[in-house]
Amino acid sequence: MNKTPSLVIGGRKVAGDRGTLPVIDPALGEAFAECPNASPAQLDEAVAAAARAFEQWQHSSCAERRALLEAIAARIEQNAPELAEIIVREQGKPLALAHMEVGGAVAWTRATAALELPVEVIEDRPGKRIELHRRPLGVVGSITPWNWPLMIAVWHIMPALRAGNAVVIKPSELTPLNTLRLVELIDEVAPPGLVNAVAGGAALGRGISGHPGIHKIVFTGSTRTGQDIMRNAADTLKRLTLELGGNDAGIVLPGTDIGAIAEGVFGSAFLNMGQTCAALKRLYVHESQYEDMCRHLVAIAARQKLGSGLDEGTSFGPIQNRDQFERVCELVEDARAAGARILCGGEPLPGKGYFYPPTIVADIADGTRLVDEEQFGPVLPVIRYRDVDEALRLANASTNGLGGSVWSGDLEAARALANRLECGTVWINGHAEVLPHCPFGGCKMSGFGVEFGLEGLLEYTRPQLFNINLPAA
Numbered sequence: 028m029n030k031t032p033s034l035v036i037g038g039r040k041v042a043g044d045r046g047t048l049p050v051i052d053p054a055l056g057e058a059f060a061e062c063p064n065a066s067p068a069q070l071d072e073a074v075a076a077a078a079r080a081f082e083q084w085q086h087s088s089c090a091e092r093r094a095l096l097e098a099i100a101a102r103i104e105q106n107a108p109e110l111a112e113i114i115v116r117e118q119g120k121p122l123a124l125a126h127m128e129v130g131g132a133v134a135w136t137r138a139t140a141a142l143e144l145p146v147e148v149i150e151d152r153p154g155k156r157i158e159l160h161r162r163p164l165g166v167v168g169s170i171t172p173w174n175w176p177l178m179i180a181v182w183h184i185m186p187a188l189r190a191g192n193a194v195v196i197k198p199s200e201l202t203p204l205n206t207l208r209l210v211e212l213i214d215e216v217a218p219p220g221l222v223n224a225v226a227g228g229a230a231l232g233r234g235i236s237g238h239p240g241i242h243k244i245v246f247t248g249s250t251r252t253g254q255d256i257m258r259n260a261a262d263t264l265k266r267l268t269l270e271l272g273g274n275d276a277g278i279v280l281p282g283t284d285i286g287a288i289a290e291g292v293f294g295s296a297f298l299n300m301g302q303t304c305a306a307l308k309r310l311y312v313h314e315s316q317y318e319d320m321c322r323h324l325v326a327i328a329a330r331q332k333l334g335s336g337l338d339e340g341t342s343f344g345p346i347q348n349r350d351q352f353e354r355v356c357e358l359v360e361d362a363r364a365a366g367a368r369i370l371c372g373g374e375p376l377p378g379k380g381y382f383y384p385p386t387i388v389a390d391i392a393d394g395t396r397l398v399d400e401e402q403f404g405p406v407l408p409v410i411r412y413r414d415v416d417e418a419l420r421l422a423n424a425s426t427n428g429l430g431g432s433v434w435s436g437d438l439e440a441a442r443a444l445a446n447r448l449e450c451g452t453v454w455i456n457g458h459a460e461v462l463p464h465c466p467f468g469g470c471k472m473s474g475f476g477v478e479f480g481l482e483g484l485l486e487y488t489r490p491q492l493f494n495i496n497l498p499a500a
Contacts, residue, residue, distance in 0.1 A: 032203070034063050034226060035210045037076030038219025043226065044069055048200055053119035053345040054335040054380045060117075062203040065225040067234055070195070074240040076220035077166040077193035084221055085163050085191045089144070092189050096140035098216040099185070100133050106212060107133075110177060110205060115336035117202045118176055119344040119381075120299055122336050132181040138463035139185040142484050149492075156495045161488035163191030164266060165242035168235040170256070171206065172248045173199040173347050174302040180206045182478055183245045184213070184222060190487035192243075194222045197235055199248075201348050236260050243267070243487065247304070250427075250472050268476035268486050270468060273304045273429030274401045276422035277458055278444065279320065280415065280435035281313040288434050288456065289323035295432075295458035296407045297385050300344055302351070305430040305467075307458040309398055310409045311418040317411045321389050324407070325371045328385040333376065345381040346404055352381035355404035358397045359386060362408070367391040372405070393421050401427065415444065423449045428471035432458040451477075 033040035043063030052059040065073075103110065107129045114125035150157040169183035176198060187194050198206035203226040210224035225231060232252075236244055236259035243266035246256050250271040260267060277292065279285075296307040312320045334341040346352040352375070359373055372386030386406040391398060397408050412418040422431060432454040435441040445453040451469040454460065461467050461479065468477035477483050 032060070032062060032207045033211070034065055034069065034073075035207065035214050035222070035224040036069060036073045036220075037079075037223065038214055040211065041069070045227070048203075048227070050117055050204060051201070051348065052116050053347050054337075054382075056349070056380050060204060062200065062207070062226050065227045065231055067231075070225055070231060070234050070238065071240075073195045073223035073225050074166055074238055077195050077223055078240055080218050080220035081163070081165055081193040084188075084193060084218060087191060092191065093140045095217055096136050096185055096189060099213050100136040100140070102212040102216060103129065103136065103209070104133050106208075110208065112337070113205045113208060114177060115344075117204050118173065119347050120336050121341045121344050124299065125336065128175060128178050132177050135178070135181050135463045136185050139189050139484070142186075142189060142481060144190065144484065144488065145481075153500065154497050156493075156497060158493040158495070160491045160493060161190070161485065162491045164487060164489055165192060166240055167192045167194050167487065168238065168241040168244045169194060169196040170232050170235060170244065170246045170248065171196065171198050173201040174299060174304075176202040176205040177209060179247050180209055182247075186478075186484045187245075187487050188217075188221070190484055192487055193220065195235065195241065196222065196224050197231055198224070198226060200226065200228050232256075233259055236265070237262065239263050241265065245478075246270070250474075253474055266486070268468075268478065269474035270304065270476075270478065271429075271472065271474035272401050272427055273306075273469065273473050274308050274399075274425045274427040275305060275430040275432070275450070275458065276309045276311060276425070276448075277307045277432040277434060278415070278418045278422055279310065279312045279316065280433065280437065280440055280444070281315055282437070283316065283435050285316055285319045285323055287436075289320065289327060291457060292320075292434065293324055293327040295460075297343075297405055298459050300346060301405045301407075302347060302403055303459060305452070305459045305461065307407070307432060308401060309422070310407060311412050311422060312409055313418075314411050314413055317389075317409070321370055321387060321409055324387045324409070328371045328387060331385055333382055333384055335380075343385060343405070346383055347381070349381060351404060352383065355383055355402060355406060358400065358402050359388070359406055362388050362391055362395055362397040365391070365395050367395065367397070367408075393424065399425075419444060419447055423447075426472045427469070429469040429473035430454065430458065432456075
């Protein structure tokens with residue numbers, strides 16, 4: 028944390044040609060570090076270095092790729108305290124959650140190492156054998172967001188390497204330090220130039236998405252930025268995996284044991300202070316249990332301890348940046364002006380930092396900004412409904428389609444409703460859980476392509492058909 032972070036290009040640590048950018052501690056609202064700011068020329072150098080490394084790595088064996096990922100997992104594990112502290116300082120989440128993020132990064136790396144790239148036998152008969160193989164794409168460009176800076180970098184880098192590609196990664200300029208340190212650790216065990224890290228703002232991201240030397244872009248972030256990436260990538264026909272915005276709905280069916288699900292609902296709505304793409308962001312509750320659900324959620328919110336993520340006992344940290352903080356404030360005020368009941372929270376805390384308490388908003392309906400737009404913060408609107416078809420219609424009305432959930436003790440009824448939700452993942456009696464062996468991705472304006480598991484790994488490859496005429500026996 029004390030040393031000056033560097034870009035990593037071709038196995039070398041270098042300063043940014045364009046000076047530095049401040050990195051803000053969201054618990055203080057002030058800069059605590061500086062990040063190197065890369066130039067377009069340095070991006071070109073990083074892409075060239077990755078291309079050189081790819082020339083050899085594409086021919087590496089399955090065993091070599093697995094060994095590298097296992098070595099990377101070990102380096103992350105060995106440096107877990109440092110990485111967790113960096114996460115807290117630049118992202119704001121409580122230290123316990125930061126340690127979970129580091130542990131998840133280790134587990135995800137090892138799970139990716141264990142994946143097999145299959146060879147599919149399409150035809151096998153006397154005189155003919157046809158096989159479908161998978162080949163790496165080349166240089167993968169990764170652009171990551173600020174909410175899970177270590178975990179999402181791992182989600183992007185590890186399957187790219189496992190499939191035989193090289194990587195150039197650009198973290199969010201709001202949380203660059205963890206990714207830069209991660210790539211330094213990777214560079215200690217990987218061939219020089221196999222993974223390169225550049226840092227900077229939106230212009231650098233546009234340079235990556237349009238770069239002719241990059242063959243695939245994997246991006247996690249806003250729908251608007253994803254659209255820009257898609258436009259910039261069109262000229263070079265890049266492969267794309269876009270995991271974009273979500274406005275996930277949860278539907279609580281009548282007769283559900285509210286006391287049994289309230290903790291799960293709260294935890295999945297306020298995971299990482301609500302700053303999670305697949306967090307539960309709209310909760311539809313039947314009128315017969317509406318007030319009971321609201322009471323349970325308010326009681327759980329009251330138990331949260333807000334503060335710096337480095338302070339002992341903190342369970343709820345700040346919003347990561349001022350723009351997002353101001354957006355949350357604006358959406359809550361809009362809901363209040365529209366007549367909604369603010370059951371708890373609803374006002375930023377005084378003093379330094381971007382602290383906003385967990386906020387439950389009742390007596391609100393679709394058509395209000397807080398319901399229709401992704402808040403990406405510590406606020407949950409709870410919407411009353413009369414019949415299940417109405418709740419389903421409202422849940423599906425969003426232009427987003429990342430995740431959704433159904434909560435009920437009646438699994439048959441929950442399955443039937445889940446089958447009608449328009450989203451990439453449906454959870455039953457849960458929400459926001461992603462697993463390394465399960466494909467995850469959205470539909471509609473939440474993007475396309477999947478991550479994780481075999482399906483996610485295949486997105487870093489191209490098919491190559493072997494059509495073999497066998498000699499006569």
